[in-house]
Amino acid sequence: MKVRQLLIVIAALALCACDKHGTDPVIPDVSSDAVFSFFKEINAVPRPSLHEEKMREYLTSFAQARGLRCQDAGGNIIIYKDATSGMEQVPTVVLQTHMDMVCVAAEGYSIDFLTTGIEQETVGGYIQSKGNKTSLGADNGIGVAIVLAILDSKEVRHGPLECLFTWNEESGMSGAAALEPGILKGKYMLNIDSEEDGYLLVGTAGSVSVNAGWMYTPEVAPTGYAPFQLRVSGLAGGHSGVKINDGGANANKLIADFLAEERIAYRLVSFDGGSVANAITTQATSVVLVPIDEISNFTQDFDNFMAVAKARHQDVDLDMSCEAHNILGTISCIPDDAAACLIEGLSKSPQGVIEWSAVVEGIFELSNNIGIVVTEEDNWYVREMPRGFNMPGLERVASDIAGAFPGAEITMTDRFAPWSPDINGSLITYARDVYDGMHTQPIGLFIVGGGVEASMFSVTYPDMQIICYGPTILDAHTIMERVEISTVENVWKYTLHLLGEMSKLK
Numbered sequence: 001m002k003v004r005q006l007l008i009v010i011a012a013l014a015l016c017a018c019d020k021h022g023t024d025p026v027i028p029d030v031s032s033d034a035v036f037s038f039f040k041e042i043n044a045v046p047r048p049s050l051h052e053e054k055m056r057e058y059l060t061s062f063a064q065a066r067g068l069r070c071q072d073a074g075g076n077i078i079i080y081k082d083a084t085s086g087m088e089q090v091p092t093v094v095l096q097t098h099m100d101m102v103c104v105a106a107e108g109y110s111i112d113f114l115t116t117g118i119e120q121e122t123v124g125g126y127i128q129s130k131g132n133k134t135s136l137g138a139d140n141g142i143g144v145a146i147v148l149a150i151l152d153s154k155e156v157r158h159g160p161l162e163c164l165f166t167w168n169e170e171s172g173m174s175g176a177a178a179l180e181p182g183i184l185k186g187k188y189m190l191n192i193d194s195e196e197d198g199y200l201l202v203g204t205a206g207s208v209s210v211n212a213g214w215m216y217t218p219e220v221a222p223t224g225y226a227p228f229q230l231r232v233s234g235l236a237g238g239h240s241g242v243k244i245n246d247g248g249a250n251a252n253k254l255i256a257d258f259l260a261e262e263r264i265a266y267r268l269v270s271f272d273g274g275s276v277a278n279a280i281t282t283q284a285t286s287v288v289l290v291p292i293d294e295i296s297n298f299t300q301d302f303d304n305f306m307a308v309a310k311a312r313h314q315d316v317d318l319d320m321s322c323e324a325h326n327i328l329g330t331i332s333c334i335p336d337d338a339a340a341c342l343i344e345g346l347s348k349s350p351q352g353v354i355e356w357s358a359v360v361e362g363i364f365e366l367s368n369n370i371g372i373v374v375t376e377e378d379n380w381y382v383r384e385m386p387r388g389f390n391m392p393g394l395e396r397v398a399s400d401i402a403g404a405f406p407g408a409e410i411t412m413t414d415r416f417a418p419w420s421p422d423i424n425g426s427l428i429t430y431a432r433d434v435y436d437g438m439h440t441q442p443i444g445l446f447i448v449g450g451g452v453e454a455s456m457f458s459v460t461y462p463d464m465q466i467i468c469y470g471p472t473i474l475d476a477h478t479i480m481e482r483v484e485i486s487t488v489e490n491v492w493k494y495t496l497h498l499l500g501e502m503s504k505l506k
Protein backbone atom coordinates (compact mmCIF):
# COMPACT_ATOMS: atom_id res chain seq x y z
CA MET A 1 0.00 0.00 0.00
CA LYS A 2 2.63 2.54 1.05
CA VAL A 3 4.61 1.97 -2.14
CA ARG A 4 1.58 2.59 -4.32
CA GLN A 5 0.65 5.79 -2.48
CA LEU A 6 4.16 6.97 -2.77
CA LEU A 7 4.02 6.21 -6.50
CA ILE A 8 0.83 8.23 -6.84
CA VAL A 9 2.25 11.21 -4.92
CA ILE A 10 5.33 11.34 -7.15
CA ALA A 11 3.18 10.86 -10.21
CA ALA A 12 0.80 13.53 -8.92
CA LEU A 13 3.25 16.31 -9.57
CA ALA A 14 3.68 15.08 -13.10
CA LEU A 15 -0.03 14.28 -13.45
CA CYS A 16 -1.43 17.71 -12.61
CA ALA A 17 -0.98 18.60 -16.29
CA CYS A 18 -2.05 15.29 -17.80
CA ASP A 19 -4.86 13.67 -15.83
CA LYS A 20 -7.11 14.11 -18.83
CA HIS A 21 -5.56 10.97 -20.32
CA GLY A 22 -7.29 8.69 -17.78
CA THR A 23 -4.45 8.12 -15.38
CA ASP A 24 -5.17 8.27 -11.61
CA PRO A 25 -6.67 11.70 -10.91
CA VAL A 26 -5.40 13.57 -7.89
CA ILE A 27 -8.01 13.71 -5.13
CA PRO A 28 -7.56 16.81 -2.96
CA ASP A 29 -7.57 15.94 0.74
CA VAL A 30 -10.41 18.27 1.76
CA SER A 31 -11.05 18.56 5.49
CA SER A 32 -14.25 17.07 6.87
CA ASP A 33 -14.80 19.96 9.27
CA ALA A 34 -17.63 21.26 7.10
CA VAL A 35 -19.47 17.94 7.49
CA PHE A 36 -19.57 18.27 11.23
CA SER A 37 -20.60 21.92 11.16
CA PHE A 38 -23.39 21.23 8.69
CA PHE A 39 -24.55 18.29 10.83
CA LYS A 40 -24.85 20.66 13.79
CA GLU A 41 -26.73 23.16 11.62
CA ILE A 42 -29.12 20.48 10.32
CA ASN A 43 -29.80 19.25 13.83
CA ALA A 44 -31.08 22.70 14.72
CA VAL A 45 -33.82 22.22 12.08
CA PRO A 46 -36.89 20.30 13.38
CA ARG A 47 -37.55 17.46 10.86
CA PRO A 48 -39.66 14.57 12.13
CA SER A 49 -41.02 12.29 9.37
CA LEU A 50 -43.97 13.89 7.55
CA HIS A 51 -42.95 17.32 8.97
CA GLU A 52 -40.11 18.24 6.64
CA GLU A 53 -41.28 21.77 5.72
CA LYS A 54 -38.54 23.52 7.76
CA MET A 55 -35.93 21.25 6.20
CA ARG A 56 -37.18 22.11 2.70
CA GLU A 57 -36.84 25.81 3.55
CA TYR A 58 -33.35 25.25 4.95
CA LEU A 59 -32.18 23.37 1.82
CA THR A 60 -33.75 25.89 -0.55
CA SER A 61 -32.08 28.84 1.13
CA PHE A 62 -28.80 26.87 1.31
CA ALA A 63 -28.94 26.50 -2.48
CA GLN A 64 -29.99 30.09 -3.16
CA ALA A 65 -27.20 31.43 -0.95
CA ARG A 66 -24.71 29.55 -3.16
CA GLY A 67 -26.33 30.27 -6.50
CA LEU A 68 -27.17 26.60 -6.99
CA ARG A 69 -30.20 25.47 -8.98
CA CYS A 70 -32.82 23.84 -6.78
CA GLN A 71 -36.26 22.28 -7.33
CA ASP A 72 -39.09 20.66 -5.41
CA ALA A 73 -39.87 17.29 -7.03
CA GLY A 74 -42.90 15.67 -5.43
CA GLY A 75 -42.00 17.16 -2.05
CA ASN A 76 -38.38 16.07 -2.40
CA ILE A 77 -35.69 18.73 -2.82
CA ILE A 78 -33.09 18.41 -5.59
CA ILE A 79 -30.05 20.72 -5.62
CA TYR A 80 -27.88 20.75 -8.74
CA LYS A 81 -24.18 21.58 -9.01
CA ASP A 82 -22.14 21.81 -12.19
CA ALA A 83 -18.98 19.84 -12.71
CA THR A 84 -15.69 21.20 -11.43
CA SER A 85 -13.29 22.19 -14.20
CA GLY A 86 -11.96 19.25 -16.16
CA MET A 87 -14.73 16.98 -14.93
CA GLU A 88 -17.45 18.05 -17.33
CA GLN A 89 -17.27 14.78 -19.29
CA VAL A 90 -17.70 12.39 -16.40
CA PRO A 91 -21.14 10.86 -15.76
CA THR A 92 -23.72 12.76 -13.72
CA VAL A 93 -23.98 11.39 -10.19
CA VAL A 94 -27.04 11.47 -7.93
CA LEU A 95 -26.19 11.90 -4.25
CA GLN A 96 -29.22 10.68 -2.31
CA THR A 97 -30.15 11.09 1.35
CA HIS A 98 -33.39 11.67 3.27
CA MET A 99 -34.48 14.83 5.14
CA ASP A 100 -36.52 13.23 7.89
CA MET A 101 -35.55 11.58 11.14
CA VAL A 102 -37.19 9.35 13.74
CA CYS A 103 -37.72 11.55 16.80
CA VAL A 104 -37.82 9.78 20.17
CA ALA A 105 -37.26 11.26 23.64
CA ALA A 106 -36.18 9.76 26.95
CA GLU A 107 -38.99 8.90 29.32
CA GLY A 108 -40.01 12.06 31.18
CA TYR A 109 -38.04 14.39 28.90
CA SER A 110 -40.44 16.82 27.26
CA ILE A 111 -39.58 18.30 23.90
CA ASP A 112 -41.70 19.47 20.97
CA PHE A 113 -39.95 17.96 17.94
CA LEU A 114 -42.07 20.11 15.62
CA THR A 115 -40.45 23.29 16.90
CA THR A 116 -37.24 22.21 18.58
CA GLY A 117 -34.09 20.72 17.06
CA ILE A 118 -31.61 18.22 18.46
CA GLU A 119 -28.77 19.15 20.80
CA GLN A 120 -25.65 17.06 20.36
CA GLU A 121 -22.39 16.35 22.17
CA THR A 122 -19.20 14.40 21.51
CA VAL A 123 -18.42 11.54 23.86
CA GLY A 124 -15.57 9.10 23.37
CA GLY A 125 -15.23 9.22 19.59
CA TYR A 126 -18.96 9.40 19.01
CA ILE A 127 -21.50 12.16 18.48
CA GLN A 128 -24.71 11.57 20.45
CA SER A 129 -27.65 13.66 21.61
CA LYS A 130 -26.91 15.77 24.67
CA GLY A 131 -27.28 13.53 27.73
CA ASN A 132 -29.01 10.91 25.56
CA LYS A 133 -32.26 12.81 25.95
CA THR A 134 -33.40 12.26 22.36
CA SER A 135 -32.54 10.33 19.20
CA LEU A 136 -29.63 12.01 17.34
CA GLY A 137 -30.87 12.15 13.75
CA ALA A 138 -27.56 10.86 12.36
CA ASP A 139 -29.92 8.65 10.35
CA ASN A 140 -29.84 10.41 7.97
CA GLY A 141 -28.61 13.88 9.01
CA ILE A 142 -24.96 12.83 8.74
CA GLY A 143 -25.52 11.77 5.11
CA VAL A 144 -27.24 15.09 4.38
CA ALA A 145 -24.31 16.93 6.01
CA ILE A 146 -21.80 15.13 3.76
CA VAL A 147 -23.77 16.14 0.67
CA LEU A 148 -24.06 19.76 1.84
CA ALA A 149 -20.31 19.90 2.49
CA ILE A 150 -19.72 18.76 -1.11
CA LEU A 151 -22.19 21.31 -2.48
CA ASP A 152 -20.56 24.05 -0.39
CA SER A 153 -16.95 23.17 -1.23
CA LYS A 154 -14.76 24.90 -3.82
CA GLU A 155 -12.10 22.16 -3.54
CA VAL A 156 -13.97 18.86 -3.99
CA ARG A 157 -13.59 17.49 -7.52
CA HIS A 158 -16.76 16.12 -9.07
CA GLY A 159 -18.74 15.82 -12.27
CA PRO A 160 -22.29 17.14 -12.64
CA LEU A 161 -24.25 16.50 -9.43
CA GLU A 162 -27.95 15.99 -8.68
CA CYS A 163 -28.44 15.97 -4.92
CA LEU A 164 -31.77 14.39 -3.99
CA PHE A 165 -33.13 14.88 -0.48
CA THR A 166 -36.25 12.76 0.03
CA TRP A 167 -39.02 13.07 2.60
CA ASN A 168 -40.63 10.51 4.92
CA GLU A 169 -38.16 7.70 4.34
CA GLU A 170 -38.76 6.39 7.80
CA SER A 171 -42.44 5.58 7.67
CA GLY A 172 -43.40 4.59 4.17
CA MET A 173 -40.84 6.13 1.78
CA SER A 174 -43.39 8.62 0.52
CA GLY A 175 -40.78 10.88 -1.07
CA ALA A 176 -39.16 8.04 -2.99
CA ALA A 177 -42.60 6.90 -4.12
CA ALA A 178 -43.51 10.43 -5.23
CA LEU A 179 -40.43 10.95 -7.39
CA GLU A 180 -41.47 10.94 -11.02
CA PRO A 181 -39.49 9.18 -13.77
CA GLY A 182 -37.41 11.45 -15.98
CA ILE A 183 -36.56 14.05 -13.31
CA LEU A 184 -33.11 12.67 -12.53
CA LYS A 185 -30.65 12.55 -15.43
CA GLY A 186 -27.86 10.72 -13.63
CA LYS A 187 -27.38 6.98 -14.14
CA TYR A 188 -25.38 6.46 -10.97
CA MET A 189 -26.77 6.98 -7.47
CA LEU A 190 -24.78 7.09 -4.27
CA ASN A 191 -27.17 6.68 -1.35
CA ILE A 192 -25.44 7.71 1.88
CA ASP A 193 -27.98 6.20 4.30
CA SER A 194 -26.43 2.89 5.23
CA GLU A 195 -25.20 2.44 8.78
CA GLU A 196 -22.09 0.35 8.66
CA ASP A 197 -18.77 1.76 7.51
CA GLY A 198 -16.70 -0.51 5.28
CA TYR A 199 -19.72 -2.10 3.61
CA LEU A 200 -21.71 -1.54 0.46
CA LEU A 201 -25.40 -2.34 0.56
CA VAL A 202 -25.98 -3.87 -2.84
CA GLY A 203 -29.48 -5.22 -2.67
CA THR A 204 -32.70 -5.54 -0.73
CA ALA A 205 -35.51 -7.99 -0.78
CA GLY A 206 -38.90 -7.08 -2.08
CA SER A 207 -41.98 -7.82 -0.08
CA VAL A 208 -45.75 -7.88 -0.25
CA SER A 209 -48.44 -8.21 2.34
CA VAL A 210 -50.78 -11.15 1.70
CA ASN A 211 -54.00 -10.65 3.64
CA ALA A 212 -56.67 -13.34 4.09
CA GLY A 213 -60.02 -12.93 5.80
CA TRP A 214 -63.24 -14.79 6.46
CA MET A 215 -66.58 -13.51 7.76
CA TYR A 216 -68.72 -15.95 9.75
CA THR A 217 -71.57 -16.23 12.21
CA PRO A 218 -70.36 -17.68 15.49
CA GLU A 219 -71.91 -20.98 16.58
CA VAL A 220 -73.08 -21.93 20.05
CA ALA A 221 -70.41 -23.93 21.85
CA PRO A 222 -71.34 -27.64 21.84
CA THR A 223 -71.80 -29.49 25.13
CA GLY A 224 -69.40 -32.21 26.24
CA TYR A 225 -66.36 -30.05 25.49
CA ALA A 226 -63.97 -28.23 27.78
CA PRO A 227 -62.29 -24.97 26.82
CA PHE A 228 -58.48 -25.01 26.65
CA GLN A 229 -56.09 -22.16 26.11
CA LEU A 230 -52.95 -22.94 24.13
CA ARG A 231 -50.16 -20.41 24.53
CA VAL A 232 -46.69 -20.16 23.01
CA SER A 233 -44.50 -17.27 24.19
CA GLY A 234 -40.94 -16.13 24.93
CA LEU A 235 -39.68 -16.52 21.33
CA ALA A 236 -36.72 -14.40 20.09
CA GLY A 237 -38.74 -12.82 17.26
CA GLY A 238 -37.16 -9.75 15.54
CA HIS A 239 -37.35 -7.97 12.17
CA SER A 240 -38.57 -10.49 9.60
CA GLY A 241 -36.24 -9.01 7.01
CA VAL A 242 -33.17 -9.73 9.11
CA LYS A 243 -33.76 -12.23 11.93
CA ILE A 244 -35.59 -14.68 9.64
CA ASN A 245 -32.15 -16.03 8.65
CA ASP A 246 -31.56 -17.21 12.21
CA GLY A 247 -34.23 -19.92 11.92
CA GLY A 248 -36.18 -18.99 15.03
CA ALA A 249 -39.76 -20.13 15.57
CA ASN A 250 -42.95 -18.18 14.94
CA ALA A 251 -45.65 -18.58 17.62
CA ASN A 252 -48.55 -18.39 15.12
CA LYS A 253 -46.98 -21.13 13.03
CA LEU A 254 -46.31 -23.47 15.98
CA ILE A 255 -49.87 -23.40 17.27
CA ALA A 256 -51.37 -23.71 13.79
CA ASP A 257 -49.17 -26.67 12.89
CA PHE A 258 -50.12 -28.41 16.13
CA LEU A 259 -53.84 -27.86 15.53
CA ALA A 260 -53.57 -28.93 11.89
CA GLU A 261 -51.90 -32.20 12.90
CA GLU A 262 -54.17 -32.88 15.85
CA ARG A 263 -56.34 -35.92 15.24
CA ILE A 264 -58.76 -35.19 18.12
CA ALA A 265 -61.77 -33.26 16.76
CA TYR A 266 -61.60 -29.95 18.63
CA ARG A 267 -63.60 -26.77 17.97
CA LEU A 268 -61.81 -23.48 17.47
CA VAL A 269 -62.88 -20.51 19.60
CA SER A 270 -60.10 -17.98 18.96
CA PHE A 271 -56.56 -17.54 17.64
CA ASP A 272 -54.49 -14.38 18.16
CA GLY A 273 -50.83 -13.64 17.61
CA GLY A 274 -48.67 -10.71 16.42
CA SER A 275 -49.37 -7.01 15.78
CA VAL A 276 -46.99 -6.06 12.94
CA ALA A 277 -46.50 -8.00 9.72
CA ASN A 278 -42.72 -7.45 9.53
CA ALA A 279 -41.94 -8.86 13.00
CA ILE A 280 -41.51 -12.58 13.75
CA THR A 281 -44.33 -13.37 16.22
CA THR A 282 -42.98 -13.98 19.73
CA GLN A 283 -46.26 -15.05 21.33
CA ALA A 284 -49.66 -16.38 20.31
CA THR A 285 -52.74 -17.75 22.03
CA SER A 286 -55.56 -19.98 20.86
CA VAL A 287 -58.65 -21.19 22.67
CA VAL A 288 -60.14 -24.52 21.60
CA LEU A 289 -62.94 -26.74 22.82
CA VAL A 290 -61.75 -30.30 23.54
CA PRO A 291 -64.04 -33.33 24.03
CA ILE A 292 -64.00 -33.91 27.79
CA ASP A 293 -63.04 -37.57 27.44
CA GLU A 294 -60.05 -36.66 25.30
CA ILE A 295 -58.50 -33.94 27.50
CA SER A 296 -55.47 -35.90 28.69
CA ASN A 297 -54.72 -37.23 25.19
CA PHE A 298 -55.06 -33.73 23.78
CA THR A 299 -52.74 -32.11 26.31
CA GLN A 300 -50.29 -34.98 25.87
CA ASP A 301 -50.31 -34.44 22.12
CA PHE A 302 -49.67 -30.72 22.70
CA ASP A 303 -46.76 -31.37 25.06
CA ASN A 304 -45.21 -33.91 22.68
CA PHE A 305 -45.55 -31.59 19.70
CA MET A 306 -44.07 -28.62 21.54
CA ALA A 307 -41.21 -30.69 22.96
CA VAL A 308 -40.14 -31.48 19.38
CA ALA A 309 -40.51 -27.80 18.41
CA LYS A 310 -38.41 -26.71 21.40
CA ALA A 311 -35.62 -29.09 20.43
CA ARG A 312 -35.74 -27.87 16.84
CA HIS A 313 -35.41 -24.19 17.82
CA GLN A 314 -33.29 -24.50 20.97
CA ASP A 315 -30.38 -22.51 19.52
CA VAL A 316 -32.45 -19.39 18.86
CA ASP A 317 -35.54 -19.53 21.09
CA LEU A 318 -33.97 -20.24 24.48
CA ASP A 319 -36.97 -18.91 26.41
CA MET A 320 -39.70 -20.70 24.49
CA SER A 321 -42.65 -21.47 26.75
CA CYS A 322 -45.63 -23.64 25.72
CA GLU A 323 -48.69 -24.06 27.91
CA ALA A 324 -52.06 -25.72 27.54
CA HIS A 325 -54.49 -25.21 30.35
CA ASN A 326 -58.15 -25.38 31.15
CA ILE A 327 -60.02 -22.08 31.22
CA LEU A 328 -63.50 -20.96 32.16
CA GLY A 329 -66.35 -21.73 29.79
CA THR A 330 -66.94 -20.07 26.44
CA ILE A 331 -70.30 -19.55 24.83
CA SER A 332 -69.49 -19.67 21.13
CA CYS A 333 -67.02 -21.04 18.61
CA ILE A 334 -65.99 -20.56 15.01
CA PRO A 335 -67.87 -22.57 12.36
CA ASP A 336 -65.86 -25.58 11.16
CA ASP A 337 -65.39 -24.42 7.55
CA ALA A 338 -64.02 -21.02 8.65
CA ALA A 339 -61.85 -22.66 11.34
CA ALA A 340 -60.53 -25.30 8.95
CA CYS A 341 -59.62 -22.69 6.35
CA LEU A 342 -57.70 -20.66 8.95
CA ILE A 343 -55.78 -23.56 10.49
CA GLU A 344 -55.03 -25.34 7.23
CA GLY A 345 -54.08 -22.06 5.56
CA LEU A 346 -51.59 -21.23 8.30
CA SER A 347 -50.16 -24.74 8.39
CA LYS A 348 -49.77 -24.81 4.59
CA SER A 349 -48.13 -21.36 4.66
CA PRO A 350 -44.31 -21.50 4.73
CA GLN A 351 -42.60 -19.83 7.71
CA GLY A 352 -38.97 -18.69 7.64
CA VAL A 353 -36.41 -19.18 4.91
CA ILE A 354 -37.92 -20.93 1.88
CA GLU A 355 -34.83 -20.69 -0.31
CA TRP A 356 -31.29 -19.49 0.50
CA SER A 357 -29.50 -16.87 -1.59
CA ALA A 358 -27.00 -18.26 -4.09
CA VAL A 359 -25.31 -14.85 -4.14
CA VAL A 360 -24.66 -14.06 -0.47
CA GLU A 361 -24.14 -16.70 2.15
CA GLY A 362 -26.44 -16.93 5.13
CA ILE A 363 -29.28 -14.82 3.80
CA PHE A 364 -32.58 -15.87 2.30
CA GLU A 365 -33.51 -15.62 -1.36
CA LEU A 366 -37.18 -16.25 -0.48
CA SER A 367 -38.81 -16.17 2.94
CA ASN A 368 -42.16 -15.72 4.62
CA ASN A 369 -43.42 -14.53 7.97
CA ILE A 370 -46.88 -15.12 9.42
CA GLY A 371 -47.00 -11.76 11.17
CA ILE A 372 -50.58 -11.29 12.32
CA VAL A 373 -53.49 -13.67 13.14
CA VAL A 374 -56.63 -12.20 14.67
CA THR A 375 -60.04 -13.71 15.39
CA GLU A 376 -62.93 -11.40 16.23
CA GLU A 377 -66.62 -11.86 17.01
CA ASP A 378 -67.58 -12.54 13.38
CA ASN A 379 -64.41 -12.82 11.34
CA TRP A 380 -60.79 -13.76 11.29
CA TYR A 381 -57.92 -12.19 9.34
CA VAL A 382 -54.30 -13.00 8.68
CA ARG A 383 -51.40 -10.87 7.41
CA GLU A 384 -48.37 -12.67 6.03
CA MET A 385 -45.28 -10.95 4.57
CA PRO A 386 -43.26 -12.95 2.06
CA ARG A 387 -39.96 -11.42 0.98
CA GLY A 388 -37.78 -12.23 -2.00
CA PHE A 389 -34.73 -11.06 -3.88
CA ASN A 390 -36.36 -11.97 -7.19
CA MET A 391 -39.84 -10.91 -8.27
CA PRO A 392 -41.00 -14.19 -9.91
CA GLY A 393 -40.09 -16.08 -6.75
CA LEU A 394 -41.79 -13.52 -4.53
CA GLU A 395 -44.94 -13.62 -6.67
CA ARG A 396 -44.95 -17.40 -6.60
CA VAL A 397 -44.70 -17.52 -2.82
CA ALA A 398 -47.41 -14.88 -2.48
CA SER A 399 -49.80 -16.78 -4.71
CA ASP A 400 -49.01 -20.06 -2.93
CA ILE A 401 -49.97 -18.40 0.35
CA ALA A 402 -53.18 -17.07 -1.18
CA GLY A 403 -53.92 -20.56 -2.53
CA ALA A 404 -53.52 -22.01 0.96
CA PHE A 405 -56.74 -20.24 2.06
CA PRO A 406 -59.40 -21.50 -0.38
CA GLY A 407 -62.69 -19.69 0.15
CA ALA A 408 -61.16 -16.81 2.11
CA GLU A 409 -61.12 -13.21 0.86
CA ILE A 410 -57.59 -12.44 -0.32
CA THR A 411 -55.90 -9.07 -0.92
CA MET A 412 -52.24 -8.19 -1.62
CA THR A 413 -50.97 -4.78 -0.46
CA ASP A 414 -47.75 -2.79 0.28
CA ARG A 415 -45.78 -4.25 -2.61
CA PHE A 416 -42.06 -3.37 -2.63
CA ALA A 417 -40.01 -4.63 -5.56
CA PRO A 418 -36.75 -6.41 -4.79
CA TRP A 419 -33.65 -4.49 -5.59
CA SER A 420 -31.63 -7.35 -7.06
CA PRO A 421 -27.93 -7.30 -6.42
CA ASP A 422 -25.83 -6.81 -9.57
CA ILE A 423 -22.40 -7.25 -8.08
CA ASN A 424 -20.74 -7.21 -11.50
CA GLY A 425 -22.34 -3.89 -12.44
CA SER A 426 -19.94 -1.10 -13.40
CA LEU A 427 -20.82 1.09 -10.40
CA ILE A 428 -20.28 -1.64 -7.80
CA THR A 429 -17.08 -2.75 -9.50
CA TYR A 430 -15.87 0.84 -9.57
CA ALA A 431 -16.87 1.43 -5.95
CA ARG A 432 -14.99 -1.70 -4.85
CA ASP A 433 -11.90 -0.69 -6.84
CA VAL A 434 -11.90 2.81 -5.40
CA TYR A 435 -12.25 1.44 -1.87
CA ASP A 436 -9.50 -1.11 -2.44
CA GLY A 437 -7.31 1.70 -3.69
CA MET A 438 -7.75 3.42 -0.32
CA HIS A 439 -7.73 0.47 2.14
CA THR A 440 -5.93 -2.75 2.89
CA GLN A 441 -9.18 -4.64 3.47
CA PRO A 442 -11.67 -4.92 0.57
CA ILE A 443 -15.09 -3.35 1.12
CA GLY A 444 -17.75 -5.81 2.31
CA LEU A 445 -20.94 -6.34 0.34
CA PHE A 446 -24.21 -6.95 2.08
CA ILE A 447 -27.82 -7.27 1.20
CA VAL A 448 -30.67 -6.73 3.60
CA GLY A 449 -34.05 -8.32 3.77
CA GLY A 450 -35.84 -5.09 4.65
CA GLY A 451 -36.88 -2.40 2.16
CA VAL A 452 -34.82 0.73 1.41
CA GLU A 453 -35.49 3.69 -0.91
CA ALA A 454 -33.16 2.19 -3.49
CA SER A 455 -35.75 -0.54 -4.08
CA MET A 456 -38.23 2.13 -5.13
CA PHE A 457 -35.77 4.06 -7.28
CA SER A 458 -34.83 0.83 -9.06
CA VAL A 459 -38.43 0.64 -10.28
CA THR A 460 -38.89 4.31 -11.26
CA TYR A 461 -35.36 4.47 -12.75
CA PRO A 462 -34.65 0.93 -14.00
CA ASP A 463 -31.36 2.00 -15.66
CA MET A 464 -30.03 3.63 -12.50
CA GLN A 465 -27.15 1.84 -10.80
CA ILE A 466 -27.27 2.37 -7.03
CA ILE A 467 -24.95 1.76 -4.10
CA CYS A 468 -25.65 2.51 -0.46
CA TYR A 469 -22.99 3.14 2.13
CA GLY A 470 -22.51 5.31 5.19
CA PRO A 471 -20.77 5.87 8.49
CA THR A 472 -21.35 3.56 11.44
CA ILE A 473 -24.46 4.54 13.33
CA LEU A 474 -25.40 2.55 16.42
CA ASP A 475 -28.87 2.21 17.92
CA ALA A 476 -30.55 4.37 15.30
CA HIS A 477 -34.09 5.49 16.15
CA THR A 478 -33.36 5.37 19.90
CA ILE A 479 -32.07 7.85 22.51
CA MET A 480 -28.81 5.88 22.45
CA GLU A 481 -28.28 6.70 18.76
CA ARG A 482 -24.66 7.69 18.11
CA VAL A 483 -22.42 8.06 15.07
CA GLU A 484 -18.75 7.11 15.08
CA ILE A 485 -16.68 10.18 14.14
CA SER A 486 -13.76 8.30 12.58
CA THR A 487 -16.16 6.51 10.23
CA VAL A 488 -17.64 9.84 9.14
CA GLU A 489 -14.11 10.78 8.13
CA ASN A 490 -13.76 7.50 6.24
CA VAL A 491 -17.03 7.97 4.38
CA TRP A 492 -16.19 11.59 3.59
CA LYS A 493 -12.85 10.58 2.07
CA TYR A 494 -14.44 7.65 0.25
CA THR A 495 -17.08 9.93 -1.25
CA LEU A 496 -14.38 12.39 -2.40
CA HIS A 497 -12.62 9.53 -4.18
CA LEU A 498 -15.82 8.13 -5.67
CA LEU A 499 -16.63 11.55 -7.11
CA GLY A 500 -13.05 12.51 -8.00
CA GLU A 501 -12.07 9.32 -9.82
CA MET A 502 -15.31 9.19 -11.81
CA SER A 503 -13.43 9.42 -15.11
CA LYS A 504 -12.58 5.76 -14.54
CA LEU A 505 -16.23 4.71 -14.46
CA LYS A 506 -17.29 3.62 -17.90
Ligand SMILES: [Zn+2]
Nearest residue numbers: 139140169193
Ligand atom coordinates in the same frame (compact mmCIF):
# COMPACT_ATOMS: atom_id res chain seq x y z
ZN1 LIG B 1 -32.27 6.34 7.14
